[in-house]
Amino acid sequence: MALAFGGSSAEAVGGPAVAGGEPDLVVVPDAPALDLPEEVTVAFWLKLTGDTGSWQFPVTKFRSNLARNYGMYVCPGTFVPAFSTSFVDAAAPHSDASGGPALNDGQWHHLAATYALATGRVVVYVDGRQTGALVGAPRLLKTVDEPLRMGAGTRGVIDEVRVYGRALSAAEAAQLAREP
Numbered sequence: 001m002a003l004a005f006g007g008s009s010a011e012a013v014g015g016p017a018v019a020g021g022e023p024d025l026v027v028v029p030d031a032p033a034l035d036l037p038e039e040v041t042v043a044f045w046l047k048l049t050g051d052t053g054s055w056q057f058p059v060t061k062f063r064s065n066l067a068r069n070y071g072m073y074v075c076p077g078t079f080v081p082a083f084s085t086s087f088v089d090a091a092a093p094h095s096d097a098s099g100g101p102a103l104n105d106g107q108w109h110h111l112a113a114t115y116a117l118a119t120g121r122v123v124v125y126v127d128g129r130q131t132g133a134l135v136g137a138p139r140l141l142k143t144v145d146e147p148l149r150m151g152a153g154t155r156g157v158i159d160e161v162r163v164y165g166r167a168l169s170a171a172e173a174a175q176l177a178r179e180p
Contacts, residue, residue: 028149034147036070036163038116039167040069040141040163040165041114044059047107048156049157052153056156059148063144068084069085069143070085080102085142086142101131110176
């Protein structure tokens with residue numbers, strides 16, 4: 001089922017979208033299965049339908065700039081997707097990897113981002129292609145007592161949200177982008 005946010009109404013990847021709720025936010029309560037310190041993949045379909053003039057947060061497990069487990073946002077002005085997380089014992093409060101085409105073209109885009117502790121590598125994918133990366137020293141991701149949020153500040157439609165407790169391979173990310 002696709003969720004429409006920010007007053008959007010559109011067709012989902014596989015059928016009609018439904019309103020995301022008030023105030024345009026779906027919340028999945030925090031649970032141990034969502035606290036992912038070593039590996040994560042966040043993947044979903046997104047169709048932006050407008051500009052909010054601010055950051056759009058389609059799928060996140062954080063609320064502030066100080067501690068972020070994982071999530072993806074869309075940069076204001078450029079409409080480029082980014083993955084954000086906080087690392088344990090890092091000097092910066094959070095780190096971001098971004099890249100890709102502007103997503104405000106009215107088309108569906110498959111977004112995915114992965115992190116693997118073994119490599120210290122974050123990879124961002126748009127429509128099955130790697131568009132950004134961040135490589136650093138392998139560190140655990142901070143876990144936070146926050147729910148998984150979908151649609152915060154987002155004007156558009158979100159479909160098929162998936163969170164994996166492992167970093168998908170490039171081939172697996174590309175396969176998700178081919179599945180309607």
